[in-house]
Amino acid sequence: MKRKLITCYLLLFTAFTFAQEKSLNSPDGKLALTVKLTDGKISYTVLYNNIMMLEDSPLGLISNVGDFSKELSIHSTENNTIDKKYKQDRIKQSTINYEANELTITLYNKEKQQIEVVFRISNNDIGFRYNLPQFGETASCIIEKEITGFNLPEETTTFLSPQATPGIGWKRTKPSYEEEYVPDEPSSTPSKYGQGYTFPSLFHVGNNGWVLVSETGVSSKYCASHLSDGTKEGVYSIAFPQEGENNGFGSTTPAISLPGSTPWRTITISNNLKPIVETTIPFDLVEPLYEPSQEYKYGRSTWSWIMWQDNSMNYDDQVTYIDLAAEMGYEYILMDALWDTQVGYDKIPELIKYAQSKGVDVFLWYNSNGYWNNAPQGPKHKMDNSISRKEEMKWLQSLGVKGLKVDFFGGDKQETMKLYEDILSDANEYGLMIIFHGCTLPRGWERMYPNYIGSEAVLASENLIFNQHFDDMEAYNACLHPFIRNTVGSMEFGPVLLNKRHNRTNDGGTTRKTSDIFQLATAILYQTPVQMFGIAPNNLTDVPAFEIDFMKEVPTTWDETVFIDGYPGKYSVLARRHKDQWYVVGVNAQKEAIKLNVNLPMMAGKDVKLYSDNKKSEPQFSETKIKNSGSVNLTIQPNGGIIITE
Template identity: 40%
Template sequence: MKKHIILSLIALCSVLQLYAKEVEVSSPDKTLKASLTLNSKGQLFYRIFKNGQQVLEYSKLGLIRADQDFLHQLKFVSVSKPVKVTDHYQLAVAKRFENNYEANKLVFTVSNAQKALMEVIFQVSDDGVAFRYHFPNKSSGLKEITSEATSFNFPAEAKAWLQPMAVAKTGWSQTNPSYEEFYEKEIQVGTPAPLKAGWVYPALFKSNGTWVLITETFPDKDYCGTRLSTESPAGEYTVTFPDQREVIPGKALNPISTLPWYSPWRILAVGSLKTIVESTLGTDLAKPAKIKNVADFKPGISSWSWVMLKDDSTVYDVQKKFIDYAADMNWDYCLVDADWHKKIGRDKIAELSKYAQTKNVALILWYNSAGNWNTVPYGPKDFMLTEASRDKEFAWLQSIGVKGVKVDFFGGDGQSMMAYYEDILTSAAKYGVSVNCHGSTLPRGLQRTFPNLMTMEAIRGMEFRTFEQKDENVAASHIATIPFTRNVFDPMDYTPMALGGVPRFERGTTSAMELATAVLFQSGVTHMAETPTRMAKAPAYVQDLLKHLPKHWDDIRFVDGYPGKYCVLARKAGNKWYIAGINGEKDSKELNLDLSFLPSTSITMITEGKDAMGFSSASLQGSTKVKVTLNPHGGFLMLSQ
């Protein structure tokens, strides 16, 4: 009888909620909640609560199609009961190989003034909230979305870590936007974007003591990439569409599709810094693999001459030395950069690839994404533009044993440009070729859908430190921001590890900090910046560690840190844990690290010292509570057996 009364009260509450047009869906652990409201004017809003504390205030939902308004005068149709959704997947190009996702799903359906339907689908997991739009009706003709009203409305006192969006067609050879600006750190919400083109994902916020990281999933060839608005009055950030120039000329900019139609997921990881850094929501919500030959694509480490030696190094003899270097270091690849077709030639590249294979090394070759969206003089170009030309080029690469391509200088986030990434990945997969995208957008979980996507740049990486002293001056704080933002969900081709510093400039990081970035940063293929000549000067114990560096990671643990100031992360491979720590500030730090998750108290630590290149090595025994000193702009790398 008591149970019957309780169930009746629950049902009554549900009915009252429907009449009030307000519903809630909570995470499996009940600590996170999303609340949806349809107000008296027929407008949709949502809020997010963590442990009963409001993290996101009333934020807008809805959008405008060219043929229909799904923002105003909406009427409630139905709401589903929350249902449990689960997923399990493996992903080598990620911070965790085995991944589990569990969330509660709710579908809220409304109709507009023309009685057309729109569903808003919410999924709430223990580590975050995701939602997307769905038009369930059918159409034979194309529909276009002209704007989204989706917003993220933070309390006025919240802080943000945001990367400005570069204006299209600016920068060297009109190559922007390339997601290569510095993050603005701990700024007041509501601060306008300095470049007037908005803010990019991932966007990090601290709201009422809770951290929130916002991103989205990659569109399925039927949507554009989005960003956050330039203006965010009172802390409300709106989803906006790309600049009209961010397209393949003559092709789609804004979202266009037939019905039915799903939008990409809008994703908010919510919780502590540990929750944010360890979250896999960016791939949990991504589409499963579209290719069958997943095992053909191997993560690994690559040598690379260009970042330190520049254009003159792209010649046969130098590349042969970098192949030998990769072989000596037990690395998998050697990247041959721009203009190889002129400076080496296709016949000699085939010869070089054959030589590399005798060393158990595979080549990766550079290509210009081409088209008329940039004026970059480097080639080869035009090979990626059509399916026929891609098939011909990838077939040749396969025939000479080349395993990867680096495609550079894409043109933005319009729908047609976003579809171009998938076209390249689809063609490459047929021939067993992996892909690295540079001058590109953010992966947005695309590495799960296409496991031959090894990495994407979308970061102000090492190369900028070789251009100007000002980049080297702020390198440490930039590095200390990235593990909490850009590199949380997606692989990132920063091209780390200048152990001997950057030529011509005063150092902004120590050698130990540079060594730590080899573990701190995650990328399917990690292109190491250090040269063979300087690597030979490193202590034997540093070289030995790098020769046995894992090709991919099984797990991750956040140990300590604060965005822009310092970070300590642990990554697991097999039964070994690698713990990387870096200091982004000019003052030393004393840290007491809790390493109780380690299976052993036998720890080797490499940090600052007086050995070659400024290293020292020590053995730490007997405790999982470790006290360490982080030198100014310094770091360490630990290995637990």
């Protein structure tokens, strides 16, 4: 009799446990999400090909109107399918077909207040967020803490960039997402500043695969987040901005109107790096927030500041770079910081008119500053409030300026997110494209804001001028970006520095360690729809003509991106297609040349141009034919590159 009672109890317990679990699979069945409620707490696990990639990971949040982290019960669940086709002209792929399975779990807390957790799972990608209804007459709330975590298996190593302490760095401009990555670091290693890690965050789960964690859909309605330091068990949690960001102004916790939603947390998972590099999940989960006021034109730009620095911001030097843009057939010139005083508000219209007479349009630099750091460059106090901003933008529109590069932001608080959105939405009204610099990571913004172009949020090319260390590490960093930073959003790097020495006369300053072909390859490797290239006027005569010819023809928008081969921090080989033309590029950060056999079906049987380095890192150009099988043997020299194009 006792044995029968035990058997009945076990059956009841099993049924109860089953009732508290809900599973959701990707369309191809390889990615499996299980959500469960245990002792009133909700969590999730993720398997890929039946291998655990995320262990029991917490969910929930705490608000000032209710605690949704404990004593929860499942009220209902609902399943849907998502089939969305859209076009996007500023990311790694122009036509996207997003297919996903959706699960909405409605929970009640002990006060019978409701919260929904919405999961969408596509092949290799998971997105989830929280929805809160209005609670009676309570039409807003503060999210005091997000419990959301990511529990990585014990064998995991990390590729993470630390979140900087607010107010450190040059003129107190950090955090600006410009910290260095540590490759294959043991999980749960404390971060450099003790402030956790920035998105996106890449994890290598032993021999089992890869996990990329980030977020998307962050607007003025929420703050941007990052990851906490990992616990000893390997749990990394959502962390809100720090008190000192934005010079201490604004709340570290987000406020939302009700009904309302949090941003999407995103996870990309695979047993190989191809889905990590090719993911479109930051854009799949969001929608445009407003219509474009006009059709925006993307392209290439010259930029005097990167090589000639502050003193080049004068009328004559800008004419030189306008002429360089015209010679190269480029669409734009960027006139960087200090134009307001060193060219002057009275002379800049004349300079813009000269550029337009040469078929070159203009981007102008602005300091975002109100009060959040001490960055001195002007123009200042033009972008930080709506009155001055709209007045300035109306004037810029009258001159035919096409875009702005806005610099030196203060952090990730909701207050700062609102400033980003206000600049973008106001600029659209005046037909202006926007690039952000000294800034946060973009989070789905290419799709959300039609005039958004790109963000720095990386150790960009300016650091090659400032410090030899970054020249020594240039190839290593280049072999990280396609897998981490640039895979989730447009990256305004300012690539292709063909001077051997980084100064005006090519004979002083820091020394470039990478080859010319490596530099050309970064024009393809780094994705953003308006590229501010670092070429200088002297390059028209002091590098081989085939390099300049390549730079005259290189596109900046892509219809398709395909990962070919690579490992973060070691080497990277990508293929990108612009219209009917394919480009395959590779770069190598290792101390020895690498020999690869790769399959390029998109070029099978075709005549192609080959750009490569010899053993002395000297540039070479030849023409060849790809085998009908598409099989190609590649040799990429250390600190070198390779390019194959039709």
